[in-house]
Amino acid sequence: MGIRWHEKTAERTKSIHGSFNLPLDELFVHPDPIFFAGGTPSPEFLPIDHLREANYRAWDVTNETMYYGDTEGYAPLRERISERMKQRNVDVSADQILVTNGAQQGLDLLSRLLLDPGDTVLVEAPTYFGALQVFDMYQAQYQSIEMDLDGMIPESLETALKAAHRPKFIYSIPTNHNPTGVTIAPGRRQELLEIADRYNVPFVEDDPYGELWFGEHGSPPMRADSEDVIYLGTFSKTIVPAIRMGWMCAPEAILQRLIDAKEASDISSDRIVQRMVVEATSHGWLDGHLMKARADYAERMKLLNASLEQHMPEGTTWTSPGGGFFVWVTLPDGADSYKILFDIAKDGAIYLPGQIFYVDGRISPSFRLGFTTLPMHQYEEGIARLGAALKRIL
Numbered sequence: 001m002g003i004r005w006h007e008k009t010a011e012r013t014k015s016i017h018g019s020f021n022l023p024l025d026e027l028f029v030h031p032d033p034i035f036f037a038g039g040t041p042s043p044e045f046l047p048i049d050h051l052r053e054a055n056y057r058a059w060d061v062t063n064e065t066m067y068y069g070d071t072e073g074y075a076p077l078r079e080r081i082s083e084r085m086k087q088r089n090v091d092v093s094a095d096q097i098l099v100t101n102g103a104q105q106g107l108d109l110l111s112r113l114l115l116d117p118g119d120t121v122l123v124e125a126p127t128y129f130g131a132l133q134v135f136d137m138y139q140a141q142y143q144s145i146e147m148d149l150d151g152m153i154p155e156s157l158e159t160a161l162k163a164a165h166r167p168k169f170i171y172s173i174p175t176n177h178n179p180t181g182v183t184i185a186p187g188r189r190q191e192l193l194e195i196a197d198r199y200n201v202p203f204v205e206d207d208p209y210g211e212l213w214f215g216e217h218g219s220p221p222m223r224a225d226s227e228d229v230i231y232l233g234t235f236s237k238t239i240v241p242a243i244r245m246g247w248m249c250a251p252e253a254i255l256q257r258l259i260d261a262k263e264a265s266d267i268s269s270d271r272i273v274q275r276m277v278v279e280a281t282s283h284g285w286l287d288g289h290l291m292k293a294r295a296d297y298a299e300r301m302k303l304l305n306a307s308l309e310q311h312m313p314e315g316t317t318w319t320s321p322g323g324g325f326f327v328w329v330t331l332p333d334g335a336d337s338y339k340i341l342f343d344i345a346k347d348g349a350i351y352l353p354g355q356i357f358y359v360d361g362r363i364s365p366s367f368r369l370g371f372t373t374l375p376m377h378q379y380e381e382g383i384a385r386l387g388a389a390l391k392r393i394l
């Protein structure tokens, strides 16, 4: 008796999976493990009181707000986003912006609109696994584009485009990349856009870390260089992920279709939370908040780099990013960072191994360290444990 549910699920559900495939129960074996996974703002930069007050003001509404509406997003919020994009050299009006439930929903709406089963998405190697979770759901195939310390390599993009069966779009995190922390060099961006244009394949620019630069100023989005770039933004890393507020800026030719897809998906984003974000970001609050966060994260990155310098085995290299949340470490002599992690975890340090960030599941000597979510002394302790374990194992 009972429904045989496995006969009921759709064909495409075979490709639904969780965000990353790591047997955490086999890794959390130390009594006090230090997990370097986090890709979220530091506890000191969770503006809970500020958001509570903004939320109180956001409830100053008429009856109309209690109904359905504003699929494309609350107009003052789209205005606010447009102003912020203009500060970063992207000339978009409020009408060109669609509010989404985080960048993740932008990826989903875009995939709904663009991907047929078997279409190819070109992705950086390595890339953000949460995006693969979405593309997999739409039965995409992949081509990897190799990267170096200046980001995506133009020759590799061209090779991947030539090899791709029905290429639909190039998914990229050009600035303060997840997982490597690198940024596509200014001199490369135009060349990449020209190649993409020649093959009639657009760039999808996922930019959660673009506003979290460490130096004097950041890199403008690639969208500043071409109106054909589909841009995904979010408040998850600059405010908090819990509010699920992001946006998308798409070419006019597909914007209305995306708004229709959004309506079919959830009618609109939360109308109160959108007002809350407008209240919270008024009077330059976000710029002040980011100024402090950038300085703190830059300091964390420097301390993490110094710990690596002190503890890593000879021949190990790592990135020293110009912003964002991640450092990418590469071990010497073709080590398999996935395989050895199970042994390292016994000493109480856990990183995200490179392999889980590649669509071809290649063996990788690299791993990702996030440096924003734990107190700094724990990272220093974690790197010391990691270094000792690596020196023992390698």
Ligand SMILES: Cc1ncc(COP(=O)(O)O)c(C=O)c1O
Binding pocket: 039, 101, 102, 103, 104, 105, 128, 130, 173, 178, 206, 208, 233, 234, 235, 236, 241, 245, 246
């Ligand atoms: C590259 C990238 N894209 C998208 C997301 C998801 O962002 P959001 O919280 O805006 O959905 C993340 C979160 O870690 C990310 O690193």
